[in-house]
Amino acid sequence: MSDRALGLLAGVALDAVFADPRNSGHPVAVFGRAAGAVERRLYGRTRARGVVHVGVCVGGALGLGVAAERLGRRWRPVGVAVTAVATWAVLGGTTLGREGAYMAGALESGDLAAARARLPHLCGRDPSGLSEDELARATVESIAENTSDAVVAPLAWGAVAGVPGLLAYRAINTLDAMVGHRSDRYERFGWAAARLDDVANYVPARVTGVLACVLAPLVGGTAGEAAAMLRRDGHRHPSPNSGRCEAAFAGALGVRLGGRNNYGGRVEYRPELGDGRRPVVGDISRSVRLARAVNLSAAGLAAASAWAWALHMRRRRG
Template sequence: MMSLAACAAGFFLDFLFGDPVWLYHPVRLIGKGIAFGERKLRKLCCRKEKGGPGEDSGESRALEAAGAVLWVCIAGLSFLIPLGLLVLAQKIHPALRFVLETFWCYQIIAARCLCSESGKVYDRLKDDDLPGARKAVSMIVGRDTENLSVEGVTKAAVETVAENTSDGVTAPLIYMLIGGAPLGFLYKAVNTMDSMLGYKNDKYLYFGRVPAKLDDVFNYIPSRITAVFMIAASWLCGLDGKNAWRIYRRDRRKHASPNAAQTEAVCAGALRVQLAGDAVYFGKVYKKEFIGDALRPVEPEDIRRTGRLMYVTAFLMLIVFGAVKYALGILI
């Protein structure tokens, strides 16, 4: 019950104040741990061979094993350290444990940050500052942005808010409702390892394979739960809930990731626009399927609509899953 209260309090603190940038974020510590562990493990298992490791080489298997070891270490520490500190705080005083866990839940949820960063893109577009909008959107997407049109910038911002509704907001919320801040930090560690190591290039094809696959596993159920709640939220936001359901059923698998298109498809349907399509990464064009139907052109206001959709989705999930956990707590 204390973890439930801390999770709810953390959610509303994030809604009111956003990410506390004045304090060193725990996820940055996780990132430093990943970088440190990668350097050490690569030294142990890699030989400097021209052309890189082959699929069946001993080095490729060693790299894959090293990535798995790093995942276990980072995920384990990200869970056990917060858990130990909360146990210690509980022994000192329950109020201290509640305050500490509330603050951590506040840091783990990234809803306000996501809205704020996408809002900067919206503001630049409304000021007809396309170069500024390209720069702003480059802060939240991985694709090349220097040649994007107004439509391209808008689509990129809408897509990243839609996709990260699950990764950055509702998935950590679900894990925190299940296991408090320690499980929330474990999820953030899994997500951070995927963002740092889960690339299909020469450097990370083998080393990042296990982190990438396990990120898919951890997000598989949350992304689908989020999509269902987002469809409900689209009705509450005055968007096209019927079309959101139709596009979700049709396009939810149109992505290389098994999870990314779940919420993106709902968002495209709710807004009645077409998202995704080809994108440029590091100067190379990657072919992608379109998601949704172009029933109307994408416009900058869609960035704000997607932000509202994200918040209503998260709020609905907090109410429903919070009520379920509260009821189970009483029964048990």
Template sequence: MLLYQNALALLFTAIILDAIIGDPKWLWARLTHPVVVIGRLITVLERSLNRQSFSARRRKAGGVATAMLLVGLSSAVGAAVHGLADLHPAGYALVVLFAAILIAQKSLYEHVAAVRDGLLREGLEGGRRAVAMIVGRDPKQLDEAGVSRAAIESCAENFSDGVVAPIFWFAVAGLPGLIAYKAINTADSMIGHKTDTYREFGWASARLDDLINLPASRLSGLLIVAVAPLLGGSAGGALHAVRNDASKHRSPNAGWPEAAMAGALGLALAGPRIYPGYTVNDPYMNRSGRKAATARDITRALQMMLGACVLLALLVLLGAVFL
């Protein structure tokens, strides 16, 4: 297919389009976002295949079938859009548009920056309201440092999940790979929980999400390490934190970008956290770092993320030119 010969050029165009436009609220107030469509499909499948009257074995099998169906359908949609590009040049624009929609550079920046702005404009309560939009922990239990650390952790982890992973899977497998990635990542966020309701049904989606995020999480950490000295951070500190602490994170993937960000900024991230109804006692990423994070540290984290986005875009552009 001719499209695959131009995949990296299309990907670079999508990265730039997302950086400029992002996810405008006015548009998605009128249209249904593809991730919402994926979420609705997951809900339908969950209601049908995860009934509490079913045995644990049957619910687990239903979860495996759900994950397989999501990968198959999403890949088929991506392949169909690719096919349109083979038939008509306008199809290339559709590929770029789909890819830009599913990459989250600008929207991630805006959500994290909203926490910083909330702290600066309205104090702790403003920060708590904004951070509740991007993390699951109990905002009432967070002081200013806790709000700031939560925002920075979300920035680092979602840089991997929302930016690097979609770009990586498009580069590897085109639009089918990107949409399949988003489908599994969405399923993990909806059903990949270790609760009585989802432990069996969400098992396959959670394990598959861990697998497909593995390469992007490592790349995310390396990108942060690479840009750190250019933006007032410490590459050595980032590498040290990744080497010593990334594997201690409860997630097999989130520890890489979080540890890199923590070491680059000289902060201690993760650690004990309070969620509604329960507490986790995780180790710190870069445990010797400063715990008293502030709104200024959120700005520094956003600068690191932007620098890493630019570096990633340049790598894609180099690939488009020379490969």
């Protein structure tokens, strides 16, 4: 098996064991602080300044990835280790599953206060007035969307472009979370980050949707129903990518997602995805189970793709 494939699988294993440490020393947190410092120097209400901000931050991450991968080429164990550590640093699948499990546990015990306090770990909605079922819907939608952002997309870019792909993708996705949302401050400055994130997630989101359809029987659904919802509703979401994940999860779980969302005073009405009932607390655990199955399948596909590409290149060299 190729170094890249081994490194990706080792990184997935590291994420399963260690997840994301809650401290300021995590590589993504370090990058976020650096990106914030760059923003303070470059900020302006223009798209051009936003493009420069993205170029500096993503370019820095990409350059670090190139340097790290070149170092790893000198000795195979180092190459595998570098890829594994980079994969661990950018994955968030285990943490996502744990957050979903926490929300399910809090709601099942009737602790709305704990669930509301925890929801910001998953999404940017105002949780203060959300009911039990609304918290369940927010959690299921966040798990569906972040299965692509936190696992499938970084693995896909790691398979295609190795350590540079892993680090550059996580930089793009982090910048989108920081400045790519709709607000008066970031409407123009965050445009480049949001559009680049859309491009980076275009294929991974659709892979996530297809995998959720195939694996729907694991959560009591059918592949046909999930695929029907993906085809019918996947394009209806304001995001060109999130809707594919959410529609497939809705079809697989037999629920109906979408509706009114309050983002700290900014209210948005999302189109409904799926034909089923509204999500309830029990659907959170089912969505976590589906997400974990998608994550494992994506890891296998990424490793197989990296291995196949390495074999192809060796054969071309003769």
